[in-house]
Amino acid sequence: MLVAFVLIFLASAVFLLGLLSMFSSNTWAPKGKHCYITGGSSGLGLALAILLTRNGADVSIVARDEEKLRKALDELEKVRQSPGQKLNSYSYSINEAGPAAEALEAVCAAHDGRCPDAIFLCAGTSTPGFFVEESEASLRKGMEMAYWVQASTALAAAKRMARDRFAGKIVFTSSVLGYMSIVGYASYSPGKHALRGLAETLRSELLLYNIGVHIFFPGTIYSPGYVEENKTKPKITLKIEESDEGMQPDLVAEALLRGVQKGNFHISADLLGNIFRSSTRGATPHNNVFMDGIYSLFGWIGLALWRRGVDTSIVGHRDPQGTHNYQAPWPNGPPPDELPLATRLTIIQLGHVCALLGLLNVWLLSTARVHLSFQPALPRKGPLRLVLILILVKLTSSAKIVGALLTPLLIGDVAHLYFYVVGSRGPALELSGLESNANNNHFSGSYTTRSPHHVAPGDRPLCRQPRQSVAQVII
């Protein structure tokens, strides 16, 4: 019954979808249009520039590095569709309003002062890291490289389009990290969220001038920028990202163009993007009211499960020494890098007591077993009875038990003395779990788990503490 209901529901959804798609036509074709792409020398921007060139658009790209721009322009030339197609590149650093406006002016100037038909804001970089390692400067830089690098061009473009009564398009590039965020993206995700805020405002406000606004939310893109960001990315972040399959730039660019052509305000590149988009829609227009409903249904259950898994792996990534020092600080100065001699001897002692208990157990069991196995067969009279009793007494003799008690004690005491005398030269026992911190990229950069204030100059390593008395050691 339920299955039938679901099938009927799905079938009618698909039918209606088909019906809807008949009415939605591709209203925007790039051919003959002038497209301005920021960040067009690499990754998504370059892939989009190639795609648009292939589709017969005039393409202008901007980025900082001239060498990369030259190479990118060569790529565009290779897919040129007609000799009249204008392909240009400009070198500007556009994370500030001044140069961003200048870049736009230069781009317009090459087209008789006419505004680009579509402006694709793809520039942006991410430098992941732990929040506690960020500074005000690095956070501001992150905001610049995620938000301002696009907002500054949007500002110049909106002013110009409004002034010229030019009904162009402005397309932002956020990220799924503009919908949600995870450990490691404190300098990046806020800027990507801010882009959404700006795009939502502009979608509404620029209706005044008939300027179209879109915003793109891709997941992982295997771009040069991705290779770069992975150099500072905490391992835990990389691990969480494994659940995102990732896409090649050309496919991401196709998804972006398709979204613009369909007139979607929020554009997603894949299922993941669709789920996050639909689950955090707010008052954003639907792309497809049926499919978006299904995506939010996925998200309703899937995202909660996913987030629980993510939280668990983050907790599993905690720094044991840091947590210990925080929760139970060492009373007298720095925590030891290795177990103190007293602790090592106590461990040996515990081992020795355990061994003793084990041996006692073995003896008790074996004597009991011998006793039980002999008892029923014990003759009532005669020399055999005497012999057997002698054997039993021998086996269960207190001497044996005393021996069993004393031998491990003796071994333990010899070990005690040995470690007491040569302990300071013995190999250090690492605190369990600590070695995993050595190079797991928990805290890269200046903040380390063994930060300088933990080790005062002149501190003696604990293994070289003044020797304790045997009594102290045993306590």
Ligand SMILES: NC(=O)C1=CN([C@@H]2O[C@H](COP(=O)(O)OP(=O)(O)OC[C@H]3O[C@@H](n4cnc5c(N)ncnc54)[C@H](OP(=O)(O)O)[C@@H]3O)[C@@H](O)[C@H]2O)C=CC1
């Ligand atoms: N890669 C990924 O996994 C994801 C990326 N994104 C977003 O997609 C966009 C493209 O990413 P991706 O393809 O990886 O980027 P890349 O790092 O490969 O390329 C970035 C481009 O932006 C240009 N650029 C960077 N800063 C400036 C600046 N201040 N002024 C002018 N140009 C600049 C770069 O050129 P130059 O350095 O020469 O200036 C380059 O052309 C970015 O906005 C990114 O945040 C979103 C989701 C996932």
Ligand SMILES: CCCCCCCCCCCCCCCC(=O)[C@@H](N)CO
């Ligand atoms: C049913 C629900 C399943 C949910 C699975 C979710 C998996 C999400 C993983 C996080 C992806 C992060 C991409 C970062 C992209 C980006 O912007 C950076 N590369 C910076 O450039």
